[in-house]
Amino acid sequence: MDALTALGRISGNEHRLVLRVYFEDTDLTGVVYHANYLRYMERARSDMLLAAGIDQRAAFEAGEGAYAIAGLSIRYRAPARLGDELTIISRVMRLRAASVDIHQRVMRSDTIVAQADVEAAFVLPSGRPRRQPAAWMAAFAPLVWKGN
Template sequence: MVNAPPPFVPGAFVGIEHHYRARVYFEDTDLSGIVYHANYLRYMERARSDMLRLAGIDQRAAMEDGEGAWAVTDLSIKYRSPAKLDDDLLVVSTVEVVRGASVIIAQRILRTNDTLSGETLTDGRVTAAFLSPTGRPRRQPADWVQRFTAIMNGDNIPC
């Protein structure tokens, strides 16, 4: 008898926030067991990608169809406290601004070993612009703007 693997559990929307769980593994840390600074950006990227997928925004199809792709054009991050080996993390993402060719998403990473209202480790804000295949800014698909606006306003997410 072959056992099926457990189902993949993505993040989820909780009101206007997208919640994405992560765990700190050895490969994420430096010799002292502290998460290497660039890995916080990886956790945030994974959370944003998961949020878009759950909202019905198909980035891969847009690239394969020659429409374009997202690129981070501005990023700010503040490190407040270090994450450590084996910590359970929660990445909380909130859409703040939607424009024709870009979106601004605020993100924070919390340590949640014992509670979902854990300690904030990192705050960040990302501006992502939609670019044509030649790298020029272009308007994102209209239904994407609608989806981002629905998320931002706490409306039902059109999937």
Template sequence: MHRAEPPSGRIDGQTHLFGVRVYYEDTDLSGVVYHANYLRWFERARSDLLRCLDIDQRAAHEAGEGAFAVTSIDLRYASPARLDDVVAIATRLEVRHGASFTLLQEAFRDATLLCSARVRVAFVTPGGRPRRLPPAWQDALATLLDPSGTAPAMDLEKAQS
């Protein structure tokens, strides 16, 4: 039986790092990454961050507790990525509330910022109403905040290693 391990990110201090390579399917006719693909990459990085924090979204959904829903996203495009580029997605927790949190996600090629997103995610009941994050999840997310309770500044050098 053949088994391949999927790509996985890592938490470095208070930043989650996730790598992606630009494939032909990610580009448009001009060879530039199609704008919607940044959303897909950011979603993969967010899902991987939660996995790294032992937040089991699937188990919560299957138990009828709820699921995460993106409630807002603000994207800013800075520079294009192209075929075969290696892109690092750096994710930091900016704010954590009882039922939601806000992340800053940035895509880099080396030290060049390609795209950034400010994403607010809420935990909602199966009926769509906000629901307080389980205490263990709140604790896990708190590890991404510095001792003052705020998000640290992005360290571009760490984001590239």
């Protein structure tokens, strides 16, 4: 599968989003503020859904539900700085009826800047978990990481 969007692309079974670090992303020392890595990863996950043909907004507005982060483990490995070009690589590691596990790496060239394991649960607007729509499961199936 090879799908393009304005922001990122799916190649094989991983999604890549490239972005630049701006002044607003950094602290006083010019280093990316730790919470901004979570924003970068969220953008990448949202863009991965778009590239896979999943319309989160339409599903939410129709009352079907949306993803909520149920678990997150992040490790910071190297600082990113003002002006750096970063690539966020997202891989679907596990697909379950009501959730998906995604491994994400923030890279500066060949250097891992941060990496996280994210569990996104599909929930109704009330917050109760529910099964993911069948079309979403079908869209994610080819993206499940097989280690190649």
